[in-house]
Amino acid sequence: MAITSFSFLTLVLAAAVLYRLLPQSARWWALLAASLVFYAAGGAAAMAYLAVTAVSTYAAALLLQRENDRRRAMEEDKRRETRKRYDRRRRLVVGAAGLMNFGMLFAIKYWDAAVQGLSGLPTLGLVVPVGISFYIFQSIGYVIDVSRGKIKAERNFPRYLLFVCFFPQMVQGPIDRFGHLAPQLYAGRAPGAEEVRDGIQLMMWGFFKKLVIASRAGIVVDAVYGDAGAYPGCASVFAVLMYTIQLYCDFSGGIDIVRGVAGIFGIDMAENFRRPIFSLSLAEFWRRWHMTLGAWMRDYVFYPLSLSRACAALGRFSRKRLGGMFGRILPTSLATFIVYFIIGIWHGANLTFLAFGLYNGIIITASILLAPLYGKVKTALRIREESAWYRAFCMARTCFAVFIGRYLTRAPWLKMSLVMLKRSVFDLHLRQLPATVLGLGMSGGDCAVVAAGCAVLLAVEFLQERGVKIRKTLAERSPFVQWLAMIIPLAVILLFGIIGNGGGAGEFIYGRI
């Protein structure tokens, strides 16, 4: 069930009505029922995978909670004495839950690609269910948080199941935390009229990004990538630019819809994007893009890896042997590199994503290692970091680095990415651009709509970046202006949105991850 479909909106409406009708303590049942209906539409296999994750992480968390409770009841001396045994058990339970769930994810998503070309190993041909990476990451995060004693395990299985499969987040996240999301899911709070209005406005903003911009930009992307050899380099540049726009509007638009739907139920889901176009570096870009995955990687991979005994040993070695700044930051740089490498693989079982992870990891690691040198150059050239032109330069540099990285993620094969990149440099034929673009299924009007849509998006994000609260500002205006703020976006979506199957309107790129 696509979240841009009429059936999804009907489900949201039915769930919202049921939610209001039920007494406060029972309202979470309405959310669970809607979530199960939504996910059941994905088929029996999808439900079975969901059940494996929900049951295994529920049981693991209960075991961990029992260990934590026992330990808490011990005397201080006894606690110190049994610490190693406790840590071992804790790691065993977390490891078993991780192995089961990431093993399942590997089998479904990566096995066929891994054994391709190897004789004797069969392929499984399993269909990747929507959002499996997201709910597995969210559930494993819950298990780790319980093991660290940050939260208490949920004993009521249906309530826990709701946390795992809350329906708006099942397509492409965000990857929320139990401590943030679950209390809101169970509270059964009826949101006020303002919250419902804000939720609807956020949904419409998401539909605008997805249906007006992303789906239209996707037409060119599909055409060029469908037959990349047939077009000159300028078509590759234009297609990758459109893909960069499509990916942002598709993913962030989908998240806006999800957060808007949750807002209708009075639930504030985790923020996933903070205007990444204004990033001054690639590292900052990744802190503003898919923030919940970044936070997950930080808390459950980067921190443990950086504080591991292996990293500490490497740190001691590098300080002693290499000395200076380089020796000090080498272990952290290595941990950073590993994290970006994992993020790359997380995006897909393909060499292109491996290259994408390496590309980001190398640039960010190099920028850490070269930071002292940059500092000296800036001092020598008397560059003021806070000056507007330098910030503009950094933003342009980051956008360029992101743009080049996008060459790697859309093509089905790495060779195709590299050929397109080579053509963009050595076989550009810029004069052929207008005729080429119009031959890719996008009319002049479509180009104008994408350009105007991007201008609106940029203007809104620029204001937000400067601290303007747009929805709050609108809410302070007269009722007439407030109605216009609802009707005009709706009219724009209905008039200019690609609704239906064209341009992949029902699908989300990150929904396939």
Next chain:
Amino acid sequence: MNDVDKLIEILNTVCPDVDFEAETNLVEDGILTSLDIVMIVSELMAAYDVRLDIDDLVPENFENAGTIYELIQKAKGN
């Protein structure tokens, strides 16, 4: 040089652009990133010969020089 001055000197070697004497909300204001925190932690572990745990990596322990100092004292006590 007292203990806090020594700590600030160490912190300045990791993040020379940050004013550790004046800033009070280093994490909340986005001055320190997760990368800075990990670099600070590895520097502190080497300088004070203490072991910091994953549970210590919470924003409130790194908001200012005072909270970082308390973290070190706690780790020394353990």
